[in-house]
Amino acid sequence: MSLREGKPTYRFASCMNHLPVSFLDELFRISAVPGLISFAGGLPDASFFDLEGIKAAADRVFQEQGKNALQYTTTDGYLPLREEISKRYKRRLGLDINPDEIQIVNGSQQSLDLVAKILTNPGDTILIERPGYLGAIEAFSFYRPRFSGINPDKEGPDIEILKTRLFEDNPVFFYGIPNSQNPSGLTWSDKRRREVAEILSDTSCLFYEDDAFGELFFDGKPRQPVMRYNPEKTMLSGSFSKIIAPGLRTGWIRAPPEVLTAFNRAKQAADLHSNLFSQMILTEYIQTHDIDKNSRQMATEYEKRCKIMTDLVKDLLPDTIDHTRPVGGMFMMLTLPDSMHSMEVFHKGIKRGVAVMPGIPFYTDDGGCRTIRLNFSASSEEQIKTGMERLSKVFE
Ligand SMILES: Cc1ncc(COP(=O)(O)O)c(C=O)c1O
The missing domain is CATH 3.90.1150.10 (Aspartate Aminotransferase, domain 1)
Known part of the structure; x- marks a missing residue:
């Protein structure tokens, strides 16, 4: 009509x-x-x-770097913020992650969309924990994948099911949340993290490690990410949403160089870059507060x-x-x-x-x-x- x-x-x-x-x-x-x-x-x-603290950080950014904060910037994100993220990985987990390996995103939800965008053709298989994070299912679905669910046992994703699916379905990536999973609340054992890292080595499947909750362990002890055991096969995403404030919409992803280059192109096409003002406020806030x-x-x-x-x-x-x-x-x-x-x-x-x-x-x-x-x-x-x-x- x-x-x-x-x-x-x-x-x-x-x-x-x-x-x-x-x-x-x-x-x-x-x-x-x-x-x-x-x-x-x-x-x-x-x-x-922390209203007071974030307000003070915003005031300082405005006074000291106002015009820069309101200008366009590069897609990869504000370097001082990526440096802070890199230092925190070193301090918390002993991980050496270079700021160049990190891309800032508009909340880790954006990483879900862009990772699926650069890796998935219609009909490709994505492995996902069963149950899995609703926001990931929604983001991935736009790329028309075939989902294959991996049931958990007490230690994490059932390793035998995972092996079978990896070899039978030839998935493009496996999405999982090893720390305090959404929705189940389950945390993978260290043994299971190593096993997953190891079996991925023999495949072309990447692991998407969503670490939205890794800083909210009740015992205060950080767990090593799967990325530590297989950095070449793992993309690791993090976010300030759960530890500072979700409205700032700032997260990040660490990925192997080739994947990060593709990701950066997709990010550029999607929104040029994440909100620079938010990134600068966060940097100022992190540098002047004990966010731990x-x-x-x-x-x-x-x-x-x-x-x-x-x-x-x-x-x-x-x-x-x-x-x-x-x-x-x-x-x-x-x-x-x-x-x-x-x-x-x-x-x-x-x-x-x-x-x-x-x-x-x-x-x-x-x-x-x-x-x-x-x-x-x-x-x-x-x-x-x-x-x-x-x-x-x-x-x-
Ligand atoms: C597991 C998981 N990943 C990612 C996100 C998205 O968070 P954000 O985009 O605020 O970083 C959420 C939000 O609740 C989540 O639970």
């Missing part, structure tokens, strides 16, 4: 037909319900955002909330419900018995004034009917107690 006949017609790219159904609209709609306690989202606790101290405080508070939630799962919910035992991060996962459906729990929860995240959007197949993700970072102790009491009524 033409414009003249009254209604415009829109022709969308066929990739739009391959996107998973978005659950976020539903979540935004229900979060308007007055008095609702939500364990469904994934926000850090905003009370940890802030993330330690955050992790300590999240540990408390996680413990309260875990105890209440045991005390208030039926024994037939199993749960993960996170050692860091912001999420835990419940597994329901066969008689219950996660969507039913979701809808009944809303009626009782508590929102949980059904597992379905975290699966690239028909899984997720028996799993529920709970977020413990964004609710106070009081809210967790009230919310869990409301949730227990759903199971009565």
Whole structure:
């Protein structure tokens, strides 16, 4: 139909037909319900955002480098910020990562999009943990891959399944979150990290290591990334979202040189560069504050909330419900018995004034009917107690 006949017609790219159904609209709609306690989202606790400190850093950038901060810059990102990231890897993990190996991105979510863009042809296989991060599934889906899910065991992705998929499916990359996974809250053992690194050596498959939560371990001890054991096969992404503030939209990716060059071209075409003002504020902030101290405080508070939630799962919910035992991060996962459906729990929860995240959007197949993700970072102790009491009524 033409414009003249009254209604415009829109022709969308066929990739739009391959996107998973978005659950976020539903979540935004229900979060308007007055008095609702939500364990469904994934926000850090905003009370940890250092308003004074970030404001002072912004003022200094404006006064001292205002015009530069408002100018265009290079795609790879502000060098002093990449140097700070490099120094932090050395200090925290003993890793030698040159600033030239790092590309700044507009939140690590952008890395998900650009990595899939440069590596994936329609129909190529992407391996992903099962369940996997919803935002990654959404970002990758635009490139029309075939997903292949790897179930976890206690130590991380099941190594036998991984081996089989690597050799049978010839995947372009494997996406995983070894530290406090979203949605399950599971952390891979060091042994499993080494095993994954080793088996990738014999393949052309890259590993995309998403480290969104590595600085939020409750015991404060950093875990070595898979990248340490196989830097040539690993892309490692990080972010300031969970440890400083997500609104600054600043993350990074470290990748082998050839991959980084391709990534840089895709980034240039996408947005020229990330917000320079944000990058300069962060650099100033990192140079004048002990950001490790802030993330330690955050992790300590999240540990408390996680413990309260875990105890209440045991005390208030039926024994037939199993749960993960996170050692860091912001999420835990419940597994329901066969008689219950996660969507039913979701809808009944809303009626009782508590929102949980059904597992379905975290699966690239028909899984997720028996799993529920709970977020413990964004609710106070009081809210967790009230919310869990409301949730227990759903199971009565
Ligand atoms: C596992 C994981 N990766 C990436 C992101 C994206 O974070 P950002 O773009 O703010 O760095 C998130 C956000 O919650 C996440 O949970």
